Amino acid sequence: MFAIALGLSPIEKITIAITALIFIVSFTWISIKGDLNKIAKELIEYNDNDQDN
Numbered sequence: 001m002f003a004i005a006l007g008l009s010p011i012e013k014i015t016i017a018i019t020a021l022i023f024i025v026s027f028t029w030i031s032i033k034g035d036l037n038k039i040a041k042e043l044i045e046y047n048d049n050d051q052d053n
Contacts, residue, residue: 008016
């Protein structure tokens with residue numbers, strides 16, 4: 001929307017859209033990867049505690 005408001009050319013609009021998409025995908029991927037890592041650590045701790053009993 002900002003690209004349209006600023007009167008940018010179509011190439012600039014596409015570049016901004018691609019950059020935004022890459023940022024969103026990267027941020028989402030890092031968030032998911034961190035969550036999965038956290039869940040894996042919790043499962044490992046749970047299994048270690050379960051085997052001790």
